[in-house]
Amino acid sequence: MLSRPPSPSPAAAPGLADVTASDAALRRFLHGLPGVDAVGLDARAATLRTRSIKTTSKAFAIDLAIRMIDLTTLEGADTPGKVRSLCAKGAAPDPTDRDTPAVAAICVYPDLVTTAVQALRGTGIKVASVATAFPAGRAARDVKLADTRQAVADGADEIDMVIDRGAFLSGRYLAVFEEIAAVREACGGAHLKVILENGELATYDAIRRASWLAMLAGADFIKTSTGKVGVNATPPNTLLMLEAVRDFRAATGRQVGVKAAGGIRTTKDALAYLVLVNETAGPDWLSPDWFRLGASSLLNDLLMQRQKLRTGSYSGPDYVTVD
C-alpha cells in the first residue's frame, strides 16, 4: 500500500544535487515521484487511527504529546500580556502537578518574539515565529526576507515560513525552491519549518512534490498548514509527509522533521498522530526534535486526560486555564 522509496542507493544523494539545476530538471524530478494511491492512503490512515492506546502507554503518549506541542497564538488580537501568559502556561502547563512536562515551543507572530523570548528565558522552551508574510505569503521576497531576519535578530529559535502556493500551483517550482533557500540562508542558525499549506495544494500528489521540494531546499521541518484555511492537518496528509521524510532520509541520509498543525484538538487526535509517526517514519521521529504538534486548545485536553489518569476521575474545563 505504501510507495517504495524512490532510490535508496547511496549514489542517489549526489544524484539529487542535479535535480535543482534548472526549472526543467526540477519539474522532471518532482513529476517523476511516484503517484499517491489516494484510496490506499486514506484507508491506511483510517486503520492506524483505530489503534487503541491505554494505561501506561497512554500516560507515556500524553506526556510525549505535551512535549511535542508548539503552543500557538496567531490572532490579530494578540497582546504582549496574552503571549506572556501563554509562555507561563507552556513552562508549567498544569500548576496542580509540577511533574507535567513543558511544551516544545511557543509560536507567535514576529513582532511578539521579543516578548516571548523575555518570558521564556531560562526555561529551555524554544520561541518559534511565523514569518514571510504569514499566512498568505503574498509579499515581495525582500519583505519576506526582512521579516525573517528581524524575527531571528529578536531571538526566534525557529522560523515557520509559508511557501508561495501561487508559484507552486502554476508550476514555477524553481522560484519556490529559490525562495525557500533564500529564507533558509536568512535564518542563519535558526531552525526552518516550511509550511506547505496542504489545504491549498488540492491533491496528494502536489503535497508529495511540495514536501520533496521543501526538503531539497534545506527545510529542517515540513509543516502541514497554517491553521488559517478550511482544511488543515489531516491524518492522511500527515501520513503522506511522514512517508516523504522517511524516503528523503533513505535517499540522502538527512533527517527532516514534520509538524502537524491546525484542527488537532483532542487527546484522541494527538495520540492518533503519534501512531502515524511511529508506524510510518519510525521511532526515530518520535521525539520533539523531529515531530511537533501545532496547537492551542489541544494542551487543555491533554491536561484533562492526564488528570484523569492521575486521579481516576474525569476532569473538566474548570481545572485547566482559560486561554
Next chain:
Amino acid sequence: MPERSGKQSEKQSGKQSEKQSEQRRLAVLKTYKLYVGGAFPRSESGRVYEVTDASGRWLANAPLASRKDARNAVVAARKAFPRWSGATAYNRGQVLYRVAEMLEGRREQFRAEVADAEGLSAPKARAAVDAAIDRWVWYAGWTDKVAQVAGAANPVAGPYFNLSTPEPTGVVVVFAPQESSLLGLVSVLAPVLATGCTAVVVAAERAPLPALSLAEVLATSDVPGGVVNVLSGRVAELGPPLAAHGDVDALDLTGAGPEATALEAEAAGTLKRVRRPRPDEDWTADPGTGRLLWPLETKTVWHPMGV
C-alpha cells in the same frame, strides 16, 4: 334463522381474514437507545440488558450504558449549557410547554409503558401519565418566576442597590426515582430544566423504557440537543464516574438507592451540590418549590446609587 346464521358465518370469515393478515405481518420491535447530545446512540459498549414488566415478562432490551457513555453525556450537557441557560426564561417556558404538548399526543404510548413498567391497572397508569403532563406544565410556568421568588433586593447599610439573583449551577446529574418511572422522572427532571441547568439523567434501572421514550419527546419539541441526556444502566456502574466527574456541578441522588451515601462521598472531592434522597417521597403530592431552588447559585450585585 337462516338469515342470522348467514350473518354469523360472514362475521366469522371476516374474523378469520383479519387473523390471517395479522399472522402474515411481522411486528416491528422497538430498539430502545440512549439519548446523548440530541442523538440516539447505542451504548458505546454495545451492551444491552433485559427489561421486564412487574410480573417478569420480557418487554424490551434497553442499552446498558457504560462509563464512557456517561462521560459523553456530560460533555454534551456542558456544551449545551451556555445556550440553554442563556435563553430567556420566557423562551425556556415556551419550550418546556411544547414538551407537554408532545407528551399529550403520546399519552396512550406512555400509559401502556407505565402500566407495564410499574404493574399498574389501566386507570392508575392513565392517572400517572396525566399527572406527569400536568407537572411538566406546572414547571414550565415556573421558568420566569423563579427569579422573583428566589431573588431579592437586599437592604444594606450604604448607598448601594444590593440585588441577589439565582443562576443555574450548570450540569446536573439526576438519578431518576426507581419506583415511579414517569411521574417521578418528570418531577425531578423538569425543575432542573426550568431553572436553566442541563441534565444527565440516569433512568430507573428496572423501568427505563418510559424515560427512553421521553427522550424521543424531548428530541421533537425544540429542546436543544444536549440539554437532556438520558442513560439507562446500573446505578452502581454509572454513579461513581458521574459523582466524581470534575465537570458535573450538582448531583440529585433521589433514585440512587443504597449507593447514595457512597456517591455523596465521591462528590465531596469536587464540592458538588448534592440533593440527598428523601425516604418515601410522594410524587402525587404538591411538589412545592424545593426542587426548583436546590440547583441554583445566588449572585449578588452591589450597585452604587449615585447619591
